[in-house]
Amino acid sequence: MVQRERLVQTFCKLVSFDSSSYGERNICDFLIETLTALGLQVQEDHAAQKIQGNAGNLYAYLPATKGMEQLPPLLFSGHMDTVEPSHGKKAIVHEDGSITSDGSTVLGADDCSALTAIVEALTVIQENHLPHRAIEVLFSVAEETYCIGASVFDFSQIQSKEAYVLDLTGAVGGAAIQAPTLLSFRIAVTGKASHAGFHPEQGIHAICVAASAARRLKNGWLDENTTRNIGTIHGGTQTNIVPASCVVTGEIRSFDHEQTMRTWEETKRVFEEEARKLGAEVAAEHTVHIHAYQTPEQHPVVQRFQRICAKHGIESQLCSTMGGSDNNPLSEHGLTGIVLATAMNNCHSCEEYSNVDELEKITAITVDLMCSEE
Template identity: 40%
Template sequence: MVNRDRIIDEFIHLVKIDSISLYERDMADALKIRMMKEGISVKEDDTAKKIGGNAGNLICTLKGNKDVSPILLMAHMDTVTPGIGKKPQLEGNIIKSDGTTILGADDVAGIVCILEAVRVLKEQKIDHGDIYIVFTVAEELGLLGAKNLDLSDINAKYGFVLDLGGEIGYAAISAPTQNTFDIKIIGKAAHAGIEPEKGISAIQIAVDAISNMKLGRVDDETTANIGTIKGGEATNIVCEEVEIRAEARSRDNEKLKTQTEHIKSCFEESAGKFGGKVVFRTEHLYPAYNIDESEEIISILKTASEKAGIELKLGQTGGGSDTNIINSKGIKSVNISVGMDKVHSLEEQINIDDMVKATEFLISIIQSIN
């Protein structure tokens, strides 16, 4: 039922559209045209104004002819950088980046699977319930599109987000909550050659603090990372100020709280030790979600995998996605794989066979809703 050539053509066409976060206008317009050609109503919300972007979330409604629970399908329109002037390369079954930009399979692959599934439903006259389709903006900037999405007009019981790598049939039923940290360490400048003892090195404070931290994989549910460090003016000046960006994630809320306090106390203790100061700001990006395997949405996935002949694998992911937000807003949702590989890198690629299988799995999910 799935048209492989159409998937290839659609993917290559859409992935060439520049659509970095906050600049999704061209992608949104292209998807509006495609939805309307399929007779699907499309509404763009006002998220652009709220986040300073040039496009809002697209909310599409495909009315059903079957009395079953309505569902929500989601993918995001934005990409990370470098994502301007993408040139996809087709090599056998693989579509890859040309090495100068990311490919954008994250998340054009999810978009294409949804588009193809809709076309197959119509061409094959497959009965289905009401389907809401949302293409979000600014997912890569902390799920801003999903956070500003008004679900009052989306009467869905279950959600299926197509924004995951791995084997087709893999579904993330658990994902972490995340905090990000902006840390400013304040020391005191002095001439490094003449009177270094009169200075307080912000770099020394940072090094001391970081050396005492639990970082990387803290435990099986928790990670932490120092992402960027900026500071210093010259070699002959004791560094007065350092700015640090860091993060912590955990699938357990209490563990995230503990890790956050640990990182903060390390900086504060080191600042006190050397006579400096620290300004520590925390932003909570998104909540965790955990779907119990006894939930009805898991039964739907199991039925769909059997129909499609695809092995279902339930597991966790270390990354956040729109799935986190949609679950927090009351729609039981999972994130399912579309096969994207090496995302957020210049080596990003995707196997065409995976997109075909992911689309078949999605169609089977739609047919398995009760």
């Protein structure tokens, strides 16, 4: 029932929009028109004003068909933004069914493949008059910037308790059931400037403080659940001046939210200890962008997906991911979901690619999820 040619055309059309984070206006307008034509009730929220972008999150609702009203609704989600470089991107469909950009931009399969699969699934359902449960759709903005679009969405209008987020790399059949808390931090070290040639002893070397702290802190995997990375260090003004300031930024990720916070407290404490040794001061701040979740393998949202994969002869593979997605904020607001692999590979690079066969597979799975009576 999935129309291969139409599927590819929709994908190529979606990819053609410039839709970097905070600049999703054109793709948003196209999706409003498309979803409305398919009979969904569509609303754009006020996220644009809240996050200083030019488009809001899209929420759409399709009522259940007769006889399916007793089934609980399901939410299907993808995001409208793409990472850079993305301006002028174009999908090139090759003879072997692979789809790439021209190499100068990302392809945008992350997450246009999700938008394509959901739109085509809805089209198949409507044109074939397939019975289906109530369907909710959430297309977010600014997902690539720590899910900020979904973080300002009003979840009180969501009726679903279960969600499928189409936003995972790898072969179709893969599904992430666990993702981490992600915390970013900024630590400013303030020392004292002095002439490095005449009176270096009168200065307090802020970069040395930061370097000493960084040496004490392990980076990379701290345990099987947790990573820490000091990503940038900036400081100093001139080669002949003892640097009076240094700013360090980094991030911490862990499947255990409390471990994330303990790791942050350790990071801050070590910087403060090194600062005291030389008489410097430290100002530390952090932001928790997303919270960890874990969906049980026995949960219906997982079991339903696995049964449908088996029906299509697709091997399902459950996994954990150290990357975040809109499933993190969905989980925070009481929905239980998983993140589905969605015909996207080598994401966040100009080598990103998709595949027509894989697009067909995830679309067929999406159709069956929407029509499932389980």
